[in-house]
Amino acid sequence: MGQLTLYLDLNLYCRPFNDQTQLRMSREARAVDIILDEARNQRYTIYWSYVLHVENSLNQNLVERQIVIRQSTSSCFCSIIPADDIRRLADQIQTLSSISRYDAEHIACAERAGCDYLLTGDDRLLRRFNRLKVQRVLPxxxxxxxxxDFLETQLEKEKSHER
Known part of the structure; x- marks a missing residue:
C-alpha cells in the first residue's frame, strides 16, 4: 500500500490555540501533532492549498498565522494552486449541499489533488459531506x-496486518 495523502482543514492547524482543557480539543491537537510528525517522517503526504493560505491570512492573530505557516511549511510538501476545475467542483458541492464556500473549496482541492482523506474537526461539515456522499450526485x-478517528482507523489497520 502506498503512502496516504491527506488534506487538513484549517481548524486542525489552529487546534493548539483552542482551549486545551476541553478533552476533544486536546485530543484533536495531539492527533494533529502525530499526523504532522508522521508527514515529516514521510509516512503521509500532506497537501496545502491556496484556500488554506487565504483562510489563514484572515486570522487577526499574527502569531497564530505565523505558527500555522511554520507548521505547513515543515509538514506539507505538495501545494494546490487555484484552477477552474477546482472552482467548478466547489460550485457543484455548494449548490448540492449546505456546505460553505471555503469548505466546498477545501473538499474540491482535496478531491482534485487525489487525496485519500480530508481531515477536519468540524462535525457539521462531516455530517453535511456524508449526506452529500450518500446522495451519490457527485462521484x-x-x-x-x-x-x-483517522489515527484510530490507521492503528486498527496496522494491527490487522500484523496478525
Whole structure:
C-alpha cells in the first residue's frame, strides 16, 4: 500500500490555540501533532492549498498565522494552486449541499489533488459531506474524517496486518 495523502482543514492547524482543557480539543491537537510528525517522517503526504493560505491570512492573530505557516511549511510538501476545475467542483458541492464556500473549496482541492482523506474537526461539515456522499450526485472519492478517528482507523489497520 502506498503512502496516504491527506488534506487538513484549517481548524486542525489552529487546534493548539483552542482551549486545551476541553478533552476533544486536546485530543484533536495531539492527533494533529502525530499526523504532522508522521508527514515529516514521510509516512503521509500532506497537501496545502491556496484556500488554506487565504483562510489563514484572515486570522487577526499574527502569531497564530505565523505558527500555522511554520507548521505547513515543515509538514506539507505538495501545494494546490487555484484552477477552474477546482472552482467548478466547489460550485457543484455548494449548490448540492449546505456546505460553505471555503469548505466546498477545501473538499474540491482535496478531491482534485487525489487525496485519500480530508481531515477536519468540524462535525457539521462531516455530517453535511456524508449526506452529500450518500446522495451519490457527485462521484467524490476523498474521505472526510476527524483526525482522532483517522489515527484510530490507521492503528486498527496496522494491527490487522500484523496478525
Amino acid at each position: 467524490l472519492r476523498v474521505v472526510l474524517q476527524n483526525p482522532v
